[in-house]
Amino acid sequence: MALKHSPVRAVWRIAWTMATFTAAEIVVCGLSAFPVVLIWWWLTRWSAPSTAARLALYGLALAPSYILFALGLMVVSSLATRVTGWWTPPNAELRIADLDRPLLNWARYMASIHVVRVLAGTLFRATPIWTAYLRLHGARVGRRVYVASLALSDYNLLEFGDDVVIGDDAHISAHTVEGGVVKTARVRLGDRVTIGLGSVIEIGVEAGPGCQVGALSLVPKHTRLHANAVYLGIPVRRADRESAPGKAQGGDWQRDK
Ligand SMILES: CC(C)(COP(=O)(O)OP(=O)(O)OC[C@H]1O[C@@H](n2cnc3c(N)ncnc32)[C@H](O)[C@@H]1OP(=O)(O)O)[C@@H](O)C(=O)NCCC(=O)NCCS
Incomplete structure (x- = not known):
């Protein structure tokens, strides 16, 4: 040791x-x-x-x-x-102090995509060319996907369905660092998901088809967001009319962990 x-x-x-x-x-x-x-x-x-x-x-x-x-x-x-x-690496926990090979490979990957x-x-963000680049880098990305943000990382652990739009400055990462340990988990966004401008999507998040995350919102790690629902805030709460009559009045905010 x-x-x-x-x-x-x-x-x-x-x-x-x-x-x-x-x-x-x-x-x-x-x-x-x-x-x-x-x-x-x-x-x-x-x-x-x-x-x-x-x-x-x-x-x-x-x-x-x-x-x-x-x-x-x-x-x-x-x-x-x-x-x-x-x-x-998927579903990994890598101690930074150990400086083992998977951690150093990950560090080189982060540096090279930077x-x-x-x-x-x-030059190319928000265009089909940038989407094609993410695909080439191992991201599983559907058709008509537009990524305006450059704050995505760990492309090989990202899965986006068709017609997904990622707003400018939205942060989507399949890694986090907690207590000197790098932790990873896939992020999955279903068809027609929109991630609002400047939002933060943490590791292991899954969003059902048609889900909307409002601008400047925070989706905590391993959260499951319901299909066709609207989520807002820090941390996000469900705010669509179906669950919260009279708009986002705070009555039935929900998300699953
Ligand atoms: C989340 C969103 C889709 C909701 O749209 P909507 O269903 O039409 O809802 P409304 O705009 O009528 O807003 C509903 C309520 O939530 C509030 N709200 C809206 N967006 C919010 C946000 N990002 N954070 C906190 N509250 C928000 C509104 O003020 C309103 O509150 P009120 O009922 O007390 O007046 C939209 O507000 C949004 O954030 N869009 C961002 C789109 C985006 O960034 N796309 C990226 C590509 S450009």
Whole structure:
């Protein structure tokens, strides 16, 4: 046990994790940039009629180059995740102090999806392209799903039905950290679920088809939300007309744990 928590082991494990993550990202970003490099190699060899024409062409090519790189990054990073096996393990409890392999794999996974979030997410969120990226990363996502928020993580443990909409800044994560332990559980949202702007959906939450979570609400871990119901507040309470006549007057608030 003493050996497991020795400072030397910890430093070595953290250094190894950071080095392998950095090496992987250099390869991923390099491969993603390759088509752009080829295009610029061709552009720089183009015999332009004048310097002004050459400069104009470079200027015009800049933004499309970045978009092409960002698209490539989404594909290559998803392939890299499959090759490395850096995922969030389902239903796990990982002590941070132990620095065991599953925890370090999870840390590298979080870091690698963050790189894509920063470099590509701001361009493509709320589009079918971002939905396709989540799918490539192992999320089980139905048709016509729109994710406007970049605050999702643990994609391989997310399951969304058809016509799900996730509002901007909604936080959906299949991991939490409590008392020095990383805990994971799948998040499942049925068909036509809407998660309101800025809401927090904790681990293990399941929402039935047609369920609506209001803006700025908190759904605690392992909560089951009823189909076709409206939930509001911190923590959420059921507020639709069926359960609370006269609108959200607090009479019959409910959720299942
Ligand atoms: C939850 C929601 C769907 C409810 O809509 P609705 O059924 O039409 O209900 P109402 O707007 O009539 O509001 C019902 C009551 O709940 C209150 N309420 C509405 N949204 C609330 C919220 N997010 N938090 C707390 N209370 C809320 C209203 O003030 C109202 O209270 P009152 O009866 O005392 O006046 C809607 O308010 C909402 O939050 N939509 C967010 C949609 C969103 O963010 N989509 C993401 C993509 S843009």
